[in-house]
Amino acid sequence: MRTNMILKITGIVFAFIMMISGTGLCAGETIQYSCSAQVYEAFGDEMIDMFTKETGIDVKIHVSSSRSAVHRLLRNFSDIASTVREIYPHYYEYGYVQIPFCRDSLAVIANKSVKVDNFKPDQLRSVFYKETTDWKDIGDGSGKIVVVIPGHKTGAFENFDRQVVPVRGLRYDFLAYQSTMVIRLVQNYPNSVSFIGYGAVKGAEDVNILKIDGLLPNQKGYPYYQIMSFVTKGEPSGPVQKFVDFVKSEKGRKLIEKRGMQPIQ
Template identity: 25%
Template structure:
């Protein structure tokens, strides 16, 4: 009888140990799954070029939708501010709508080209001028050509609209048209949107703005340059001459948070290409 009771107790103990073992395994497995499938959380601060706001808006919105625990914040301030923010770590990612300068690269900053952007030359929609050469554009912005009749339009003074010093759009425009430090502007504005509004409101105006911001705008027209329209295909094949890169600026050796690295890797991949295209820019990932 004692032997029988001992056998029952041993069996019960074995069953209990097995059950505990199974529960422990289940707990271990559950914890592993949770770790492997853990969701990203936190913020990603992007700061810099206002010309990149539309592209970055599309990317940030989709990434936050796919990763509900992450907030991607996009703030303006201009390309120079974006480069500085990447350099001193006040933002997770800097945004610059121009190539990095040699002295900036020497600081350890890295130029990651996420897209290409055509700088559209815009006139008021009521202006009859539909095409200008790069040379004519340069002469208009430096004050050598001052009347629309000199370039095939109706007689009248040309109102020249441009961006402020430090703007990536201005830097790109001036470097391509070789007008750096020599532009004579009637209005110097601090955002792409402000330039578009100024040209829309003045029949005599000419300005420049990111293609991604101009598309779909009423009241302004993007003219052809040397007979070539500003479009994705002409930007990619290089025939449209006034174009510049959209750059996400990072710094060598700077550690990214998990959410920043995930957003950066995704934005630079082909998975984000359609969104970049929808925003009016030309994706570079292949």
């Protein structure tokens, strides 16, 4: 009786050790993923759910700005990061690899109360320089223009600042800590205007997506965009390689296209 009890306890302890060491038969593969807020808002949950369902690989996700996501990778807090920024050149010297997978337009968005539906590039610059401050000076309607922008360290801010107002920089009324928070702010502030990745805002309620020179973000020739990329330390392998391959697969490309973005092979 005592011998049987010892054998049972030994078996339980062995099973527990196998479980926590990750060598047991039931142990699954896991990826620690630091994800750009814009990438996550665009298709993060859906893409990850599809990947896990197909491969059985669990993805632990941490959402932050692009810069923070890459910094987490550098500090070994994650196995892979996504970003809408180009990594610094010296990162390549340290062995980091950037893998583009999607082109996403930078959409200009406004509250539903705004009647203007099109900007010329010089009008857009004037609004974000705070030179033009009333909607009546742009077109239909009137009211003080409320400028909302993402935080200075976000990829959305850096990409828009570089492409739209490269000389004098953005001026604003409200600053959102995280890039995708501008969607909620614009939804709630009458006469407000902002910008964000098209994939993140497509389908959002109570938001108008404005044209630039008559073009919507999903139309050919639209001028403002950003590139979504993965970053890995060295060439990806194992579960990380499977994740990258899945995003670039036909299923991944279809999801990217469904969100109004362009896959990159």
